[in-house]
Structures are given as C-alpha cells and as structure tokens.
Amino acid sequence: MKNREIAAVFSRIADALDIKGEPAFKILAYRRAARILDEMAEDVAVLAADNRLCDVEGIGDGLASKIVEYLKTGRMAKADEAAKGLPAGLFDLLNVPGLGAKTVGLAFKALGVAGLDDLRRVIADGSLAALKGMGEKKAENILKGIGTLEKGRERLLLGEAAEIAEEVIAELKRAAGGGRIEAAGSLRRMRETIGDIDILASVRNGEAVIGALTGWNRVRRVLAAGDTKASVLIEVGNGERQVDLRFVEPDSFGAALQYFTGSKAHNVKLRGLAKDLGLKVNEYGVFRGERKAAGREETDVYKALGLPWIPPELREDRGEIERAREGRLPTLIERDDIRGDLHCHTTASDGRLKLAELADLMRAMGYGYAAVCDHSRSARYAGGLTPERLKAQGAEIDALNRKLKGFRILKGTEVDILPDGTVDFPEPVLAGLDFVVASVHSSFKRDVTARMIKALANPHVDMIGHPSGRLLSGREGYDVDLEKVIEAARIHGKAMELNSHIDRLDLDDVHLRLAKDKGVPIGIGTDTHGADGPAMIRFGLGTARRGWLEKTDVLNTLSAAGLARWRNKRTGEKRRP
Ligand code: DGT
Ligand code: CA
Numbered sequence: 001m002k003n004r005e006i007a008a009v010f011s012r013i014a015d016a017l018d019i020k021g022e023p024a025f026k027i028l029a030y031r032r033a034a035r036i037l038d039e040m041a042e043d044v045a046v047l048a049a050d051n052r053l054c055d056v057e058g059i060g061d062g063l064a065s066k067i068v069e070y071l072k073t074g075r076m077a078k079a080d081e082a083a084k085g086l087p088a089g090l091f092d093l094l095n096v097p098g099l100g101a102k103t104v105g106l107a108f109k110a111l112g113v114a115g116l117d118d119l120r121r122v123i124a125d126g127s128l129a130a131l132k133g134m135g136e137k138k139a140e141n142i143l144k145g146i147g148t149l150e151k152g153r154e155r156l157l158l159g160e161a162a163e164i165a166e167e168v169i170a171e172l173k174r175a176a177g178g179g180r181i182e183a184a185g186s187l188r189r190m191r192e193t194i195g196d197i198d199i200l201a202s203v204r205n206g207e208a209v210i211g212a213l214t215g216w217n218r219v220r221r222v223l224a225a226g227d228t229k230a231s232v233l234i235e236v237g238n239g240e241r242q243v244d245l246r247f248v249e250p251d252s253f254g255a256a257l258q259y260f261t262g263s264k265a266h267n268v269k270l271r272g273l274a275k276d277l278g279l280k281v282n283e284y285g286v287f288r289g290e291r292k293a294a295g296r297e298e299t300d301v302y303k304a305l306g307l308p309w310i311p312p313e314l315r316e317d318r319g320e321i322e323r324a325r326e327g328r329l330p331t332l333i334e335r336d337d338i339r340g341d342l343h344c345h346t347t348a349s350d351g352r353l354k355l356a357e358l359a360d361l362m363r364a365m366g367y368g369y370a371a372v373c374d375h376s377r378s379a380r381y382a383g384g385l386t387p388e389r390l391k392a393q394g395a396e397i398d399a400l401n402r403k404l405k406g407f408r409i410l411k412g413t414e415v416d417i418l419p420d421g422t423v424d425f426p427e428p429v430l431a432g433l434d435f436v437v438a439s440v441h442s443s444f445k446r447d448v449t450a451r452m453i454k455a456l457a458n459p460h461v462d463m464i465g466h467p468s469g470r471l472l473s474g475r476e477g478y479d480v481d482l483e484k485v486i487e488a489a490r491i492h493g494k495a496m497e498l499n500s501h502i503d504r505l506d507l508d509d510v511h512l513r514l515a516k517d518k519g520v521p522i523g524i525g526t527d528t529h530g531a532d533g534p535a536m537i538r539f540g541l542g543t544a545r546r547g548w549l550e551k552t553d554v555l556n557t558l559s560a561a562g563l564a565r566w567r568n569k570r571t572g573e574k575r576r577p
C-alpha cells in the first residue's frame with residue numbers, strides 16, 4: 001500500500017509551508033490529509049482506481065488529484081514547489097522536542113541554520129538567543145530538546161525494529177530459496193528498544209543472500225560483506241541503524257541462535273552452569289571434551305544442560321535459569337489467550353476509525369469484545385466527549401451490538417484524572433459504562449501518585465491507563481511512585497494497564513512483574529487510534545512475557561462475561577462492611 005508513503009509526502013508539504021510561514025489553514029489541510037492516509041484501513045490506490053477518493057472525509061478535489069498524480073508518476077509537483085529553497089536538514093529540526101516551525105524558519109532566514117549541527121553552533125555562540133523573541137531560556141530548552149532527540153535515536157523502538165527485520169528477512173528468504181533465517185538479539189527477546197538488528201542465516205545460497213542484503217533499497221552503507229558475516233547501515237527516519245547478518249552451519253544453527261539471542265547476562269550464567277556440568281557452550285554447540293552434544297536446535301542446547309527451553313523474553317538473568325532448573329518456569333501468556341481489547345479510540349475523540357470499522361478490525365483479531373474508551377471532556381486537544389456525547393455514543397454502540405453476532409463493543413471511557421485527583425465524569429455517568437480506564441493527561445509533575453490512588457478509590461474506575469506516562473521516543477513520564485499505585489490497585493481490586501503502543505509499552509517489564517507478584521491484574525490495551533492499532537497487541541504481549549505474565553495474570557484473557565463478573569465481584573466486596 002502507498003498510503004503511508006503519500007502521507008509522508010503530505011506531511012513534508014505541511015512542514016515546508018510551516019517553515020515558510022504560510023497561513024495555518026493551508027498547512028492544516030495537508031496535516032489532516034497525512035493523518036487520514038496514515039491511519040486509513042483501505043488501500044488508497046484502490047480508492048483512486050474506483051474514483052472514491054473524494055468520499056473520504058477531509059480529502060477534497062485538490063488533494064485527490066495530488067494523490068492520483070503521485071500514484072501515476074511517483075512524484076507530486078506541489079511537494080517539490082513547497083520544499084524549494086529549503087535545505088533538507090531543516091525538516092529534521094522539526095523533530096527536536098520544543099522546537100517549532102516558526103523558530104526553524106527564523107533560524108534559517110536570520111542565521112542560515114540548515115541542520116542540527118548549525119543549530120548547535122548558533123546556540124553555543126549565543127546568536128540564536130540574540131534573535132528577536134528568543135532569549136537564553138528558549139535557546140537552552142532547544143538544546144535540551146536536541147539531547148532528548150539524539151538519545152531517542154540511539155535505539156529503535158521495538159515496533160520499528162520488528163518492521164524492518166520482517167522486511168529484510170523476507171528479502172533474504174526470497175534470495176535464499178530455502179534454509180533458515182531468523183532474527184536474534186534484543187529483538188527476539190522483545191526488548192522495548194533495540195540497538196541493532198541481529199539476523200542469523202543457515203542457507204546454501206550465501207552469496208545470493210549477501211547480495212540481497214547489500215542491495216536492499218533501504219541500505220545506505222555497507223560496513224562489511226564477507227563469507228560468514230555482513231553488516232549494513234540502513235536508513236530509519238532521519239538516522240541510520242545497523243543490521244548484522246551472520247551465516248552459520250546447519251548443525252550449529254540452534255547454538256548460534258541461542259548465543260546471539262542473549263542476553264549477555266543470561267549467556268554468562270548459562271556458561272557457568274555448563275562448566276559445573278563439565279560441558280562447554282559456545283555459538284557452535286554444547287561440547288563434552290571434543291564431542292558435540294547439541295547444536296542444531298535451540299531446545300537441544302538447553303536440554304544438554306539439563307534445562308527446558310527458555311522463552312527468549314525471559315532471558316535476562318532475572319531468575320529464569322534457576323526456575324528452569326527447578327522445572328518452575330512460568331507458562332507465559334500467548335496470543336491466543338487474549339479474548340478482547342481494553343483500550344480503543346474512535347472518531348468520536350481523536351481516533352481515525354468509525355465504531356463499525358473498529359468492530360470489524362477487532363473481530364478480525366479473533367476477539368469477542370473491544371472496549372471503546374474515547375477521551376473525556378477535559379482532554380480538549382483530543383476532542384474529549386461530554387456526558388451528552390458519551391450517552392449518544394452509547395446508543396450508537398447498542399445499535400451496532402444488536403447487529404453483531406459473537407462480538408460486542410463495550411461502552412467505555414478513558415476518563416481524565418484531573419489535577420485534584422477526581423475524574424472527569426461524575427459517578428452516575430461512569431455507572432452506565434462497561435469499562436473505565438482512568439489516565440493522567442495533564443499536570444505530569446503534580447501529585448500524580450496521590451491522584452492515581454484517589455482515582456483507584458473511585459468505585460467505577462477499573463484500570464489506570466499508561467501508568468508511567470513515559471514515551472520511549474523521549475518523554476520522561478510522570479513523577480509517580482508506581483509501587484504505591486500498584487499497591488492501591490491491589491487494595492481496591494483494580495487493574496493496571498499494559499499499553500501496547502510501541503512508543504509506550506507502559507507498564508514496563510519490571511513493574512509488570514511487581515504487579516503480578518502482588519496479584520494485581522494487568523489489562524493489555526492497544527490504545528488503537530487507527531487501522532494499524534489492533535495488531536500492536538503483539539508488542540504488548542512481548543512486554544507482558546518479559547514481565548513473566550501468565551494467562552491468569554491478564555484481565556483480557558477473560559471473556560466479556562468473565563470481565564463483567566470480575567467487575568461485579570469487586571463491587572460486591574466493596575459493599576461489605
Ligand atoms: P542491543 O542490540 O543493544 O539491543 O542488544 P543485544 O542483546 O541484541 O546485543 P548485541 O547486538 O550486542 O548482541 C547480540 C547478542 O549476542 C547478545 O544479546 C548476546 C550475544 N553476545 C554478543 N556479544 C557477546 C559477548 O561478548 N559475550 C556473550 N556471552 N554474548 C555476546
Ligand atoms: Ca542487537
């Protein structure tokens with residue numbers, strides 16, 4: 001699908017116009033078009049072929065003809081015109097948190113700033129601060145923003161890395177025409193961020209596979225290409241990331257997979273165990289003296305050490321080897337255990353999917369239910385619902401549910417936790433809902449612990465949404481004591497969210513395990529806003545598994561009826577003196 005590609009072109013136009021100081025309404029039209037395309041479920045090329053582009057809300061004749069132009073020619077004249085005279089590096093500056101297009105335009109015109117290096121220079125020599133309307137403080141904040149941006153770029157988000165790895169592995173497999181090719185490293189362990197992508201291959205056709213890697217269209221630079229190993233830098237966003245490909249013999253594939261999956265700490269512990277048993281483990285196999293005891297399959301490697309196979313998500317030396325020895329590994333939650341999604345948005349607030357579209361997508365995931373949790377009125381930036389609009393949505397949900405068989409939309413809300421710790425809807429409004437997520441979206445540094453604890457005491461609140469508030473791309477999160485909040489959830493019989501969005505993965509693995517140990521259920525939500533949302537559950541699941549979660553630790557492994565029983569039981573208990 002070209003949807004995303006065209007969305008990127010529209011965003012680029014908006015950015016260019018913004019830097020040039022064009023009027024806001026022009027810019028907004030392109031931004032909106034970009035968002036619509038980015039999150040649209042249907043293939044834009046199909047819509048264009050059917051002459052249905054203009055049926056899409058927010059796409060008029062002008063935009064439609066630009067889309068058609070791009071589909072036909074691979075270019076858009078408007079994009080070239082808008083970017084004319086602007087150095088490419090300027091666009092990257094828009095990624096600096098706290099640096100807007102107006103300032104970028106000003107720095108470009110007044111000081112000739114054309115990229116990050118220039119920007120750092122004009123901050124250092126004071127010339128940026130000296131510009132009209134700037135000042136020391138603003139310049140200082142921009143410098144901080146540069147730091148945040150660069151830190152975020154040191155590692156890829158899990159979701160980004162997974163997408164790249166799948167794409168490249170598919171290319172390599174095509175070239176190999178057989179054999180085994182698999183991702184290892186932190187990606188296989190489903191870490192929330194990934195330093196570099198490690199791929200192992202056991203193929204006959206090594207030369208063709210190396211050719212496919214070095215010739216891949218996203219490769220920017222080839223660092224090494226030998227008989228046993230190749231490394232390339234590929235383009236991601238505005239940076240570069242490394243992909244390492246290693247070739248191994250078929251009868252060592254399992255051992256190599258084990259070795260290069262890591263983590264280093266897990267491997268060190270494993271080698272110690274092997275030594276105690278008079279064995280040696282390396283990337284070629286498990287050896288007793290010269291005799292090779294295992295190597296072809298990873299399971300055999302663990303078996304030779306007297307262990308059951310350990311799922312990659314557990315391999316962090318957090319007690320998994322000891323537990324494996326005792327035969328007490330957790331039975332980690334799996335995709336098929338998930339019966340519904342607990343956190344989705346629709347067009348009623350800031351989502352891109354209509355209610356019926358959301359229902360279709362969630363049903364296609366094999367679920368029995370999905371809770372629509374649009375924002376509440378205080379989240380004005382996100383089109384938060386008033387009680388009246390929530391009620392109207394409820395009626396719409398009832399009507400839709402009457403038509404659906406074997407699937408239900410649950411009436412929910414993502415209600416704002418206000419600065420004073422009350423929530424954004426009065427109790428009678430919440431009482432009519434099937435599921436209530438309460439989240440902090442403002443005053444991140446103000447009494448967040450106390451506010452969340454107060455929200456948990458509200459009898460209608462079921463779960464705290466994205467409890468740490470961090471963004472992996474570079475936002476620190478709330479000033480919150482999660483241990484205390486998790487304890488409050490235990491006392492009130494409430495759940496904590498594991499938000500599957502690739503920039504959140506919040507709670508993280510460490511706090512998930514803490515919640516599990518306290519018996520606090522985790523609700524895995526995707527925070528779906530567009531068509532690509534539902535599938536994000538896999539990253540939530542990866543994180544859940546890293547947190548040692550089992551089926552019984554997760555709320556949405558219950559059926560819709562089970563979920564209702566869980567809520568009722570809690571209410572009943574609370575009523576007892
Ligand atoms: P990353 O890339 O920073 O997200 O993390 P990893 O875990 O993918 O680390 P990476 O790419 O440096 O190495 C991949 C795996 O290879 C690592 O998890 C364990 C193994 N490995 C690499 N170097 C060593 C080493 O010096 N000793 C041991 N035992 N294992 C290593
Ligand atoms: Ca790696």
Ligand code: CA
Nearest residue numbers: 196197198244
């Ligand atoms: Ca590596």
Ligand code: ZN
Nearest residue numbers: 414439465466
């Ligand atoms: Zn939220």
